[in-house]
Each structure stands twice: as structure tokens, then as C-alpha cells.
Amino acid sequence: MYGEVLRTVRLCAGLSQEELAFRLNSNQSSISKYENNHLSLDIETFILWLQLTQAEEVGVALLYGVDISTILESIIPNL
Template sequence: MKFGAILKACRDRAGLSQEELAYQLHINQSDVSKFENGTKEPPISIFQAWINNTQAQEVMVAYLCGLDGIGILQNLIDVLPELTTVGTFILNLL
């Protein structure tokens, strides 16, 4: 599984630079870059700390379940017909 894109998305969502996150995780900025680019796989302890420090637990759960943002919205549309209009509007924005 490729984690780099989701790790970068979590960091971006939290509004952190690579340097800021590296400081919080007690690692080098170059390691953050390598993890995000997929040239180095993070140990589970770093992976978990990354998710906790970026407060992106729901993003990780969705990702591990094989859902991206559009997939989550599509599931909501399928399950909750009353959200169809709102969901369609949001999907059109993406």
C-alpha cells in the first residue's frame, strides 16, 4: 500500500510544513519528504504519530477502507437519498 499521498494530504490538511511536522515527530525533514514521496516507508510508530499529530484519524480510516473523498460522498448519496441533491452539488464542485 502506498502511504505517501495520504501522509502528505494529512499534513497539508493540518496546515503543517514538512519542517513543523518533522519537529513534532522528532525526525528529520528529509525523512518526512521521503515518506511523502514514497521512497521510504515509515515504521508503524511514525505512521501512527503522523496521523495523531495531524488530527486526521477519519482520513486514515476512510483510506484504509479503500475510500477516497469522492467515494465517501458517493456512499452517503447511496445510503441517504435525501442527501442526493447536496451530494450531487458537492460532487460537481470536485
């Protein structure tokens, strides 16, 4: 459900799946599954993902119910 957001913030941070996996103490396969909505993300990993990609405001927007497409539109110009 949030896979596209996760991918977008990772790319904005300039991180490869492998680099983010290392920082999350995970593996590239899991990162791919999260980004393709094939694996659910626990809240701790979600928060750490946003911290590592310096995208905490995205988490706040999601908590306040901001539409995912609106979030992506605000992030994508930064790519």
C-alpha cells in the same frame, strides 16, 4: 504507497515538512521521503503522524480498505 495521503493530511493541518519533522522527532528529509514513497513508515510513526495532523479517521479508512483516491477526494476539499 500512502505518500500522497500523508502529504495531504499534513497540508490540511497547516504544517510544513519541517514543523511535522520536529513534532515527530525526525528531519525534513525523512518527511519528504515518506511523502514521496521513498521510505517506509513504521506503524508507530504513521499513527503519530495521523494524530498530529488530526486525521485519525484516515487511518481507520485505510484499515477498512477504503481506496486511497476516495480518501484523497474527501480530504482535498478541506485544503
